Amino acid sequence: MKKFFYIFFGIFLTQNAFANQPVDWQLGFQNAASESMREIVAFHDKLLLPIIIAISVFVLFLMLYACVRFRASANPNPSKRTHNVTVEVLWTLIPCLILIVMAVPSFKILYKQDTIPKADLTIKAIGYQWYWGYEYPDENIMFDSYMIEEKDLKANQPRLLAVDNEVVVPVDKVVKVLITANDVLHAWALPSFGVKRDAVPGRINETWFKAEKVGTYYGQCSELCGIKHAFMPITVKVVSEEEYEEWLSEARVKFAKEEIENDKLKIASK
Numbered sequence: 001m002k003k004f005f006y007i008f009f010g011i012f013l014t015q016n017a018f019a020n021q022p023v024d025w026q027l028g029f030q031n032a033a034s035e036s037m038r039e040i041v042a043f044h045d046k047l048l049l050p051i052i053i054a055i056s057v058f059v060l061f062l063m064l065y066a067c068v069r070f071r072a073s074a075n076p077n078p079s080k081r082t083h084n085v086t087v088e089v090l091w092t093l094i095p096c097l098i099l100i101v102m103a104v105p106s107f108k109i110l111y112k113q114d115t116i117p118k119a120d121l122t123i124k125a126i127g128y129q130w131y132w133g134y135e136y137p138d139e140n141i142m143f144d145s146y147m148i149e150e151k152d153l154k155a156n157q158p159r160l161l162a163v164d165n166e167v168v169v170p171v172d173k174v175v176k177v178l179i180t181a182n183d184v185l186h187a188w189a190l191p192s193f194g195v196k197r198d199a200v201p202g203r204i205n206e207t208w209f210k211a212e213k214v215g216t217y218y219g220q221c222s223e224l225c226g227i228k229h230a231f232m233p234i235t236v237k238v239v240s241e242e243e244y245e246e247w248l249s250e251a252r253v254k255f256a257k258e259e260i261e262n263d264k265l266k267i268a269s270k
Ligand SMILES: [Cu+2]
Pocket: 127, 128, 185, 186, 187, 221, 222, 223, 224, 225, 229, 232
């Protein structure tokens, strides 16, 4: 019993302490840090789960009932009936209605995410085999973001999730993310913000988020992209407006983008 409480409180406390990354023994989603993710979690927990549980319990009950009620010893002469119009109409209509009940709020959330509000800042994420490159087009900033190897991890840096150069964004601001790739398909995904978009070479996808809480948020490439697919994490640090300005002034120097220009073309380089 004591052990059970330790495990229970262990899970409960760790989930609170490290709210923005997966934890051992976790069930369910990572804690939401944006309005869209809160809506997704509510849709799943309050609508989908009850429906799924009710259907599973109902089907289990039907199977057990049929096993007992129509077993050979209790029902020696089985019915030869093959059709029943009422039952057939019901088992077609009721699932349709259940699907409609699920589809309406689901589309509402999808369309809301699809409309990008006026952005306060724009970042561009570029997938490479196997790391992410970032640009802040309005600030002339460009840098690469590599996973930190296990042997180089510092305290509080999660394994397979921490990176050397994090994306830094201000809290409570609409961040528009342009997503593309340079070689193969990747996907830029951050569970706490409810964001996931494919990074496709030769085209730009876009998404957005508005982080509500200061903190460090972790995601991973979510499209199988090759041998080191599991080693190109995404780290976004959400900071206050002042800290962001401070970071910007440093980053403008440290990560300044140079443009190599000749009479034929203009290339960005780090
Ligand atoms: Cu990838």
